[in-house]
Amino acid sequence: MQTATNRFQEHLGIEPTDIHPEFNHVEGTSKKALAWFGSKNVRMVAASIPDITEPDDVILQVTGTTICGSDLHLYHGEIMALQKGDILRHEFMGKVFKVGPNVKNLKLGQRVVSSFQISCGKCDYCRENLFVLLQNYMYGQRDAGSFGYSHFTGEFPRTKQNIVPDEKALYLSDVLPTSYHTVVDTGVKPGDVVGVWGLGPIGQCAARWALLEGASRVIEIDRVHSRLQFAEDKSGIETIDFSQYSDVTKRIYELCPRGLDVAPDCGTFHEPKTLTHKIQKTLMLETDVSETINEMIVSVRKMGRCGIIAVDAGFANAINVGALMEKGVRLIGNGQAPIRKYWEEIFNEYIIPGKFDPTFMITHRVPIDDLAKLYPAFRQSHR
Numbered sequence: 001m002q003t004a005t006n007r008f009q010e011h012l013g014i015e016p017t018d019i020h021p022e023f024n025h026v027e028g029t030s031k032k033a034l035a036w037f038g039s040k041n042v043r044m045v046a047a048s049i050p051d052i053t054e055p056d057d058v059i060l061q062v063t064g065t066t067i068c069g070s071d072l073h074l075y076h077g078e079i080m081a082l083q084k085g086d087i088l089r090h091e092f093m094g095k096v097f098k099v100g101p102n103v104k105n106l107k108l109g110q111r112v113v114s115s116f117q118i119s120c121g122k123c124d125y126c127r128e129n130l131f132v133l134l135q136n137y138m139y140g141q142r143d144a145g146s147f148g149y150s151h152f153t154g155e156f157p158r159t160k161q162n163i164v165p166d167e168k169a170l171y172l173s174d175v176l177p178t179s180y181h182t183v184v185d186t187g188v189k190p191g192d193v194v195g196v197w198g199l200g201p202i203g204q205c206a207a208r209w210a211l212l213e214g215a216s217r218v219i220e221i222d223r224v225h226s227r228l229q230f231a232e233d234k235s236g237i238e239t240i241d242f243s244q245y246s247d248v249t250k251r252i253y254e255l256c257p258r259g260l261d262v263a264p265d266c267g268t269f270h271e272p273k274t275l276t277h278k279i280q281k282t283l284m285l286e287t288d289v290s291e292t293i294n295e296m297i298v299s300v301r302k303m304g305r306c307g308i309i310a311v312d313a314g315f316a317n318a319i320n321v322g323a324l325m326e327k328g329v330r331l332i333g334n335g336q337a338p339i340r341k342y343w344e345e346i347f348n349e350y351i352i353p354g355k356f357d358p359t360f361m362i363t364h365r366v367p368i369d370d371l372a373k374l375y376p377a378f379r380q381s382h383r
């Protein structure tokens with residue numbers, strides 16, 4: 001799959017980038033970086049410290065980073081167009097180390113957090129706060145560029161920079177805006193009954209956002225005992241263990257006979273449940289599975305809303321289009337979350353006043369040298 005995708009990308013050609021030769025890379029210096037070498041093969045390597053190559057560039061000295069479900073898609077080799085030696089990580093913060101001549105709003109040494117997304121800041125989408133740009137021809141239009149998936153930094157709200165510790169700011173790079181986005185974009189309203197599929201960091205936070213938006217009830221679906229217990233203990237959320245209740249939809253209607261109002265998918269496409277989809281995926285007859293989408297479509301009430309924030313790669317077979325149409329279900333692709341759109345709001349209205357403390361989800365802290373070990377450990381936390 002990886003090879004085929006790389007060939008396809010090569011065939012389409014690359015978007016030319018204007019590189020300014022007057023800026024040179026720093027030679028003879030090295031930094032630690034986490035690189036991808038194949039499925040389940042990531043390791044720390046020495047890589048040269050980058051220099052300014054564009055007048056708008058900013059080089060950060062990274063002081064903190066996290067690992068996310070999207071990294072697992074790369075770890076499993078299921079996201080395309082990766083090449084051996086590609087440097088990973090897309091959620092990070094740090095200190096400004098160097099800036100290009102056009103950068104007037106950042107000072108050296110300033111603490112900043114980066115959005116996982118790369119955006120130009122100039123196009124129609126960016127002007128509408130929908131930061132999507134570059135990189136993928138597979139979907140008819142270019143998709144958003146992401147750090148560590150291919151290759152933006154934004155400004156940590158400067159005036160507030162010393163008010164919160166790093167651990168409360170770091171998650172602005174992805175998890176907090178992404179989970180908030182699926183709740184807002186899928187349209188959670190006061191009084192709604194919300195079902196969240198997938199209990200990783202995104203699902204755990206989406207449940208909390210739903211409650212903050214006034215949901216009357218949140219039910220979360222997963223099969224990992226520790227994650228189910230975590231959601232119950234830390235957020236007081238009802239859960240469904242799908243290893244016990246194989247018919248998730250039936251269980252949802254037992255718990256709420258009217259059906260769900262809103263259903264965001266915060267799960268993953270690389271864990272098919274049924275033999276049919278395991279076979280189809282193995283044979284490359286589909287890249288993704290329709291199981292969760294179908295459960296959501298059937299579990300919501302008529303005119304209910306289903307959102308997909310979980311990353312999907314391509315095609316899924318046997319989607320219940322009939323139920324989608326007949327029930328008038330709104331199926332919303334939440335897209336790559338427009339991270340910076342929510343920064344000010346989340347930071348000022350939730351983090352600073354303490355209404356949302358992201359540190360509730362921290363389970364492991366490790367030195368940078370042990371970063372590679374976190375991948376199998378994170379994978380293991382799914383069992």
Ligand SMILES: NC(=O)c1ccc[n+]([C@@H]2O[C@H](COP(=O)([O-])OP(=O)(O)OC[C@H]3O[C@@H](n4cnc5c(N)ncnc54)[C@H](O)[C@@H]3O)[C@@H](O)[C@H]2O)c1
Pocket residue numbers: 068069070071072073174175178197198199200201202203221222223224227242266267268269271273291292309310311334335336337382
């Ligand atoms: N769109 C965006 O901008 C964006 C940004 C960040 C993350 N994501 C995606 O959001 C998803 C969640 O991220 P995360 O870090 O919480 O991931 P994670 O891998 O930690 O969690 C995924 C959870 O889904 C559960 N799951 C798998 N199959 C399921 C099923 N059929 N039904 C219910 N649950 C199921 C797994 O057991 C796991 O606990 C990932 O797909 C990630 O790539 C999207």
Ligand SMILES: [Zn+2]
Pocket residue numbers: 067068069070071090091116174175
């Ligand atoms: Zn992420």
